[in-house]
Amino acid sequence: MKKIGVLTSGGDAPGMNATLRAVVKAGTYHNLEVIGIEAGYIGLLEGRYRNLDILDVEEIVSYGGTIIKTGRTKEFQREEGFNKALDNIKNLELDGLVVIGGNGSMKGAQKLSEAGIKVMGVPGTIDNDITGTDYAIGFDTACNIVTETVDRILDTATALVGSTPRVFVIEVMGRHSGEIAMTSTLAGSVDALLIPEQEVDYDQISANLKRKFELGKNYGIILMAEGVGKVDEISRELEMRLGFKVRETLLGHQQRGGRPTAFDRVLGSKLGAEAVNQLVKGESSKMVGVRNNVVKAVELKVVNSDKKKFNTKNYELTKMLCY
Numbered sequence: 001m002k003k004i005g006v007l008t009s010g011g012d013a014p015g016m017n018a019t020l021r022a023v024v025k026a027g028t029y030h031n032l033e034v035i036g037i038e039a040g041y042i043g044l045l046e047g048r049y050r051n052l053d054i055l056d057v058e059e060i061v062s063y064g065g066t067i068i069k070t071g072r073t074k075e076f077q078r079e080e081g082f083n084k085a086l087d088n089i090k091n092l093e094l095d096g097l098v099v100i101g102g103n104g105s106m107k108g109a110q111k112l113s114e115a116g117i118k119v120m121g122v123p124g125t126i127d128n129d130i131t132g133t134d135y136a137i138g139f140d141t142a143c144n145i146v147t148e149t150v151d152r153i154l155d156t157a158t159a160l161v162g163s164t165p166r167v168f169v170i171e172v173m174g175r176h177s178g179e180i181a182m183t184s185t186l187a188g189s190v191d192a193l194l195i196p197e198q199e200v201d202y203d204q205i206s207a208n209l210k211r212k213f214e215l216g217k218n219y220g221i222i223l224m225a226e227g228v229g230k231v232d233e234i235s236r237e238l239e240m241r242l243g244f245k246v247r248e249t250l251l252g253h254q255q256r257g258g259r260p261t262a263f264d265r266v267l268g269s270k271l272g273a274e275a276v277n278q279l280v281k282g283e284s285s286k287m288v289g290v291r292n293n294v295v296k297a298v299e300l301k302v303v304n305s306d307k308k309k310f311n312t313k314n315y316e317l318t319k320m321l322c323y
């Protein structure tokens with residue numbers, strides 16, 4: 001093995017740069033040339049790439065985003081585009097490819113491996129919705145940003161006394177996954193959680209809030225994942241039941257920016273280096289992940305065959321903490 005490629009794909013996630021640094025460092029350590037492919041599968045289609053050496057990545061461990069850019073492209077999923085990508089991998093004479101990304105990216109990685117390319121996946125998505133790993137790179141940073149937002153809203157919620165209680169609904173990312181909202185509910189002072197994995201019961205939420213208001217609490221904080229609906233519509237539903245104005249916060253892409261937490265830097269460093277170690281050992285068609293604090297490689301076909309198991313224990317705990 002002489003030359004490997006690396007790309008970041010799908011939604012960017014804080015910690016992708018720490019992962020890239022580890023890939024380049026581990027590759028260089030193993031005497032490999034490392035090629036950074038730009039903008040995910042777009043770079044494979046368009047032949048956009050550059051050499052990465054240790055000086056390119058020396059300082060990036062603390063940066064958000066990804067220095068080689070990420071991207072989404074439907075063309076890669078079509079036969080013609082996919083074949084173009086395969087030709088470019090062959091022209092580049094890559095002996096292996098590290099794909100850092102989310103669920104869609106892992107599906108693309110599996111297709112490449114089925115076409116004979118030696119591929120190793122690394123889970124990178126703030127959504128933490130990938131089977132085969134307890135944590136994906138970026139999730140911890142996103143949860144910290146959401147937790148800080150809840151703390152800030154809590155300060156203003158508790159400071160101002162009005163004629164009616166003040167209720168705040170915060171929409172966080174997660175089209176298909178409530179992981180960010182659920183974990184941040186465990187971390188902050190939250191009264192209700194709305195996630196796409198569970199049916200939303202507006203009556204139960206407003207009854208719980210009213211019970212707390214009767215106890216003397218004069219505010220409420222609700223976290224909802226974007227997969228449940230729009231924050232303004234959810235707020236109107238709650239207003240109808242509560243009988244007063246509900247305030248909305250749409251957190252958006254702030255959750256994907258800024259410096260990665262130490263957790264995400266360490267995770268990215270471990271998984272990036274392990275992806276290269278696995279390729280050097282001759283392994284392929286796998287994704288490196290962390291299970292019970294141990295770094296392990298899982299077959300991509302297992303990763304892609306199942307939706308990540310919902311953490312029922314965490315959900316039960318949120319019900320108690322929100323009560």
Ligand SMILES: Nc1ncnc2c1ncn2[C@@H]1O[C@H](COP(=O)(O)OP(=O)(O)O)[C@@H](O)[C@H]1O
Pocket residue numbers: 009010011041071072073074075076077101102103104105106107108109111124125
């Ligand atoms: N089923 C698939 N087969 C092949 N490639 C895919 C598939 N799904 C997604 N991809 C590729 O992976 C890219 C990233 O996927 P996407 O779902 O947008 O992000 P993420 O990897 O973060 O989940 C897509 O733009 C597409 O090029």
Ligand SMILES: O=P(O)(O)OC[C@H]1O[C@](O)(COP(=O)(O)O)[C@@H](O)[C@@H]1O
Pocket residue numbers: 010011012102103104124125126127173174175226256
């Ligand atoms: O940046 P975009 O294209 O608006 O995408 C937003 C989506 O990307 C994410 O931040 C990350 O999703 P992926 O990692 O699966 O791409 C989602 O939470 C969010 O719904």
